[in-house]
Amino acid sequence: MAGLLNHFAVTEEQLDLNALLAGITRDSTGAAAIFTGMVRGRSSRPGFPAETNYLEYEAYVPMAEEKMRQVAGEIRERWPDVEGIAIVQRIGVLYPRTPTVLIACTAAHRDTGVFEAARYGIDRLKQIVPIWKKEVGPGGAEWIQGDHRPSPGVD
């Protein structure tokens, strides 16, 4: 394979899904699995506030980009047919319906593990990439705390 097609970023800019997809597309890629997460304005999930005005994200940017690179490496170990990987997190104040994160994987065709690879990418991002969000709603502001404690040397 001629060079790895990777794109990692933490950005305050709007996510441009078309541009990000174009960045991991080449003549050999006929399939992409794209996961994107948006801010929910309403939630019925237990333990989450019912209403959200906005989320405020912050990141430890240089470490976040290194950990995104690590996640991409793990994806390539597990799904060697994946060609392009984009992992992008938007930070700052983000309102309901706004895309906040994008994980996209491209490959020759769909039976290469691209779906599972993108799923793995978002799961690992939520475990080890140093990003945090504060939920601001009618009841006040609250940091959302994750539940994964990385094992040093492994994570």
Place this chain on the structure above:
Amino acid sequence: MKIKLLFFATLRDAAGGRALDFELKPEATVGDLLERLGETHPRLAPHLESSLVSVNKEYAPAETVLSEGDEVALFPPVSGG
């Protein structure tokens, strides 16, 4: 020796700032740092036990030995996405 401390999310709120230069005895470990911080910054103390620590952008256990100029970050379990 001097190290650079960074705080994020709940730890930043408790520290009242994003960054701090911190003086430690040579060959101090991450565990020593947390103990010392609890003494010098009592408002951080309740958060230290549950916080994650990175040294030079890699997750680090309590027994990690620190060096002059290390960048050490303290933060809660991550919640991106």
